[in-house]
Amino acid sequence: MPKISVIISTYNQPEWLRKVFFGYEFQTFKDFEIIIADDGSTDETKDLIVDFSKTSEINITHIWQDDEGFQKTKILNKAILKTKADYLLFTDGDCIPRQDFVETHYNLKRQNCFLSGGYFKLPELISKAITIEDIKNQNCFNKDWLLSKGLKSSFKLNKLTVSGFKECLLNTFTPTKATWDGMNASGWKADILKVNGFDERMQYGGEDRELGERLMNLGIKPLQIRYSAICVHLFHTRGYKNAAAEKANLFIRKETKSEKRVWTKYGILKA
Secondary structure, X not given: OOOEEEEEEEOOOHHHHHHHHHHHHOOOOOOEEEEEEEOOOOHHXXXXXXXXXXXXXXXEEEEEOOOOOOOHHHHHHHHHHHOOOOEEEEEEOOEEEOOOHHHHHHHHOOOOEEEEEEEEEOOHHHHHHOOHHHHXXXXXXXXXXXXXXXXXXXXXXXXXXXXXHHHHHHHHHOOOOOOOOOOEEEEEHHHHHHOOOOOOOOOOOOHHHHHHHHHHHHOOEEEEEEEEEXXXXXXXXXXXXXXXXXXXXXXXXXHHHHOOOOOOOEOOXXX
16 A cells, blocks of 8 residues: 555646656655546547556556536546545646655644645747756756746745745745645645545636635644745646636635535545
């Protein structure tokens, strides 16, 4: 039985997913499985997974559903049921993990808590420039390498460079609240099942955070590790953004907070 199940959501981004796979290939912590939560990709993604699995020792399970628009919450719920570990780490198929990513989540996990990690967004040209060797050598997490490729310097680079006391200090005093962000969050499978997983009414826009809000209503405390557990987020457009769906999601989240909801009737179990 793996100690962690890593759930990676994806939709028609095989070029990025391939780079993400190699990010997990070079992890310092090896006792994990990958569950691909595929929201209706074409066979190109399936072929990539099959080819990668032939040479990798990572156990990869591909969960696929028909393409019916943005239905990430539905495929994530299906993926949760396929996990073998007691602890689940959620991320996206366009986020390359630093080599200590899984190890950090495993070491920092706590009972009655979930972890809220960070990510560093990359522009399109740098995203495309990253090679497998750059992932193996961790160049894509190296400040000097990124600056040499044209990245503009900013305070956010601290996510890639800090360690020790400064890392703890920034985790503690960051103005960003610890939330369940689907790019980088982890929690106990038992807790996620207690709130019935993701609300499948929700499309893009806060659908991940709503799960975290129900976990907090349950008494699960969010822990901020955005300067500790790091992935780089590869560039992509968001053609699935939908103003009406975002408005509906805000209404659901408002009800979750005001009514202190723990359980959704529209999750893993339909009741």
